[in-house]
Each structure stands twice: as C-alpha cells, then as structure tokens.
Amino acid sequence: MNPFTERVVEVIRSIPEGYVMTYGQIAAEAGNPRGARQVARILHALSMKHNLPWHRVVNAKGEIAIQDGEARYMQSLYLSNEGVEVSADGRIDLDVYRFVPGAASSE
DNA sequence: AGTGTGACTTGGG
C-alpha cells in the first residue's frame, strides 16, 4: 500500500458527519494535488473492504460523482441522514457542507 | 510497451 493511499484513507476517515470533501481536496491533503483520479480509484477499490465513509466524498461541482443510479441514490440517502441537504439531482451546497481540515471558523 | 479509460479538475464559450 502506497503512503499516498494510506494518507487518503486517513483523510477520508477524518471527515466528520454532516460534511463532505471533494476529490481534489483529499488528494491535496494526501500530498498529491493532481491525484484526484487516484483518490476516486482508491475509494472504489477500498470502500468495499474498509469502513470508509465514501459517501462523504463528492466532486468539485458539489455533486455525487457516481454514475450508477443505485449507489448514487444510496449516497444521497446516507448524506441526508447525516444532515447534509442533497438535491434531487444529487447536488450539495459546498459553501455550507465542505469540510476544510484545520480551518478556523472565522477566516 | 502502447492505447484507452475513468467515483476528477480547471478554464473558456
């Protein structure tokens, strides 16, 4: 397992309930700003074997990235259950729900 | 070893 992969897993596990992070954010926190796709790959590969909160990960548009309608619906269900408002289109307000590690509440 | 693809991102029209 690459250190990058482990780091990605840690970052994802650090996302609190009621918040979400984008692939780019996670990749940057893991040390590879250009590794958004790898984050997605890791998620797809690891979510089945680990207790990863994959449902708290969305794309830069604040939208559920999964193409599969079934899993997509499940993710929106999880998020709404945690208090995140998800649109019928699978959209999320990043200005409200985006989690930024180490960010102060005011500036 | 080369080509293609994807749970991505950013920039321009």
Added chain:
DNA sequence: ACCCAAGCCACAC
C-alpha cells in the same frame, strides 16, 4: 448556470 475540451495519473487490456 450548462456544455465542451485539455491536462493528469494509475490501472487494465
């Protein structure tokens, strides 16, 4: 706000 094109990186065939 939406659609399209180019860039990037790892993995599969």
